[in-house]
Amino acid sequence: MVLDQEMPSNPEGDQDVNTDEDFTPIGTVEIFNDSKIDTNYILVNDAAANRVYIMNKKAKLLHEWTLTNNIGNDVYLMPNGKLLASLESDEPKIPLGGKGGKIQIIETDNTPSWEYIYSSTEGETHHDVEMLPNGNILAMVWSITDSIQAKEEGYMFSEDIYPESIIEINTNTSSIVWEWHSMDHLVQENDSTKRNYGTIAHNPQLIDINYSAKETLLPEVKGDIMHANAIAYDAEKDLIYLSVNSFSEIWVIDHSTTTEEAASHLGGNYNKGGDLIYRFGNPEAYENEQGLRLFQNNHFPNLLKGEHKGKLLVFSNGNDIKQSTVYELELPETYNLEPNKNNEPKITWSFTDPDMYSGKVSGAVLLENGNILITEGDFGFWEVTREKEVVWKFSAPGFYWRGYHYLQEAPEIQKLGL
Structure with a gap:
């Protein structure tokens, strides 16, 4: 059964996925097994139209926010009914995909109640933000390194680069209280006269500054040597998970460090400073011949909770085969990142389909x-069962960053009066 703009209600005799009056759907819904559909709500981030809205499974628009700026990509609804949004600044200084520069907390009446701007020729926030339990916010930053300094770090080309940093912002004082910089944790085999020279395969805790330069990058990401696109936080272990698209990996970083320790190789709960305590998805990125490469570009490391605690969902874009795959991975209880060992997590579930492919965003x-x-x-949404049965699809013209689901009785939904 298909619902679209020309068919605003279900044919007589079909069971509704949500009980609603007649309306015009905002896209096309395909129902394959109505009895197995989860009938709760979806928060939609459509970056193409710069729209953030909530819809039900019949594609009825239930609530939409008005934003002051374009999406920069991530916008999500917090339990208090407020939005946390990564938006583009008025004049983004680093015009790469996922550019941001402005972070806002937005009230239910669309009014920004807090705003933080990090947009200059020195660097810019981008893509994703994460609210911490203490009320601080983690954000990713592109920091500009000019071609001269990049050469000093052993980079193989003469061009400006945009390596990744992470900042933690205190929302009460609007000040940066912690930071991590990838440039403090490099290794390279290109130039033996530089300080980061070393054997890549022997140092899995360090980042090969030239890895993506050896790969074939899209023209629009030239100099964007890492292109992190998502951030997640494990409060119990005090760890940050960073999705790094150009490396086809997820990096795990110790957040328990001080800023000084995060710039070093010692300190923190894991005594590795800001070095990577774990990484997975692409052992080729650190010249490890052990372990199977899972990702060919990746988005949204989604840490699961409850009975699925210790697992993670991730979207592998599959640019090599033009087919995407969703993996559920069981993370190790203890992170041991060793040279010439299979460091990859266990696959506990996966889903792919010849019709499912998006080279960018997704989750x-x-x-x-x-x-x-x-x-x-670049399509919309699929709902699939654990048995890999497709039960529902939604599609409409757009560019869908992520979809977040909310129970109909969730407090954040109730605060919106839905």
Whole structure:
């Protein structure tokens, strides 16, 4: 059964996925097994139209926010009913995909109640933000390194680069209280006269500054040597998970360090300073011949909770085969990142389909009924069961960053009066 703009209600005799009056859907819905659909709500981030809205599974628009700026990509609804949004600044200084520069907390009446601007020729926030339990915010930053300094760090080309940093912002004082910089944790085999020279395969805790330069990058990301696109936080272990698209990896960083320790190789709960305590998805990125490469570009490391605690969902874009895959991975209880060992996590579930491919953005979330809601960036959404049965799809012209699901009775939904 298909619902679209020309068919605003279900044919007589079909069961509704949500009980609603007649309306005009905002896209096309395909229902394959109505009895297995999770009937809760989806928060949609459509970066093409710069729209953030909530819809039900019949594609009825339930609520939409008015934003002051374009999406920079991530916008999500917090339990207090407020939005946390990564937006583009008025004049972004680093015009790469996912550019941001402005972070806002937005009230239910669309009014920004807090704003932080990090947009200059020195660097810019981008893509994703994460609210910490203490009320601080983690944000990713592109920091500009000019071609001369890049050469000093052993970079193989003469061009400016945009390596990754992470900052933690205190929302009470609007000040940076912690930071981590990838440039403090490099290794390279290109120039033996530089300080970062070393054997890549022997140092999995360090980042090969030239890895993506050896790969074939899209023209629009020239100099964007890492292109992190998502951030997640494990409060119990005090760890940050950084999705690094150009490396086809997820990096795990110790957040328990001080800023000084994060710039070093010692300190913190894991006594590795700001070095990577774990990494997975692409052992080729650190010349490890052990372990299977899973990702060919990746988005949204989604840490699961409850009975699925210790697992993670991630969207592998699959640019090499033009087919995407969602993986559920079981993370190790203890992170041991060793040279010439298989450091990859265990695959506990996966889903792919010849019709599912998005070379950019996208992600997956676990639904209340156990199904998986998949965002396919240039299509829309799929809902699939653990048995890999496709039960529902939504599509409309757009560029879908992520979809977040919310129970109909969730406090944040109730605060919106839905």
